[in-house]
Amino acid sequence: MVRVNTVEDVTVIATESLSKRYPRVTALDRLSVDIGPGVTGLVGANGAGKSTLIKILLGLSPATEGRAEVLGLDVADKGAAIRERVGYMPEHDCLPPDVSATEFVVHMARMSGLPPTAARERTADTLRHVGLYEERYRPIGGYSTGMKQRVKLAQALVHDPQLVFLDEPTNGLDPVGRDEMLGLIRRIHTDFGISVLVTSHLLGELERTCDHVVVIDGGKLLRSSSTTDFTQTTTTLAIEVTDTDEHPDGTRAVREALQARGVSAEDGSGLPGAGHILLLTAQGEETYDLVRDVIADLGLGLVRMEQRRHHIAEVFTSSDEQRKEAVGHGS
DSSP, X not given: OOOOXXXXXXXXXXXXXXXXXXXXXXXEEEEEEEEOSSEEEEEOOTTSSXXXXXXXXXXXXXXXEEEEEETTEETTTOHHHHHHHEEEEOSSOOOOTTSBHHHHHHHHHHHTTOOHHHHHHHHHHHHHXXXXXXXXXXXXXXXXXXXXXXXXXXXXXXXXOSEEEEESTTTTOOHHHHHHHHHHHHHHHHHHOOEEEEEESOHHHHHHHOSEEEEEETTEEEEEEEHHHHTOEEEEEXXXXXXXXXXXXXXXXXXXHHHHTTOOOEEOTTSTTTOSOEEEEOOSHHHHHHHHHHHHHHTOOEEXXXXXXXXXXXXXXXXXXXXXXXXXXXO
């Protein structure tokens, strides 16, 4: 993979009041969102409408109402042109077991319109990029789950698209495999300038990988903003301490000592990414001084004291709470 695409300051995907309704379920409900270049995460629980949206954007499934454009092309009548410019990595296993990765990816390159020689050259380059070059002649049926995911990624990239849709690319992978896949996804944009729309229900993956996050829930847009906006620093101070023989529960000892000084602290273990820590509101430098003095007086070790950052998972938590409040007020 050599050429670097240069798609800057444009809308890569745009939807307006996009809906998809089936007889008994609404998969998308008047979804309006603009997505620019870079790596964008599309997040939502299973059944939120992520895969349905991708099928509509590829021109494979008609919308019930509304409109959408991909790379400036209307999905209603430009599906074939969109698929020439877009790569797609499906969620489910769809690979023929009896052919090699090279044979399969060459076939997909030819299906995308590449001539035979170019298809073979691009296949070799792409399989090298995804880390399958040494295994490229083995039948896919003998591959591990991680290797099969890489084959699916390779066929999505082989025709040098401007944009790729990756549907749950880390499904079935162990933690090491997920980290490697996320690194590959990030490099798709940083090394080659290809924009990425990646779906996942694992929120932490998107925090580490994406520039922008679109959250949908029940087919509706919940939020669309940059990852840094989601994870911005809060005024909440997170404190983690060591335990000692005198204080076998150091966290509890600190909380009680702070309360004796008139400062309320909460156990943060129930929040995403919090672990066994205390959370309190920082009022300024005096809060840091107080925490330091309390920990020193108790003879505990300070593991960390830092301003906490929001986690994307809290978007769902706050949304659920808002819905419950609305129901409560309406009853």
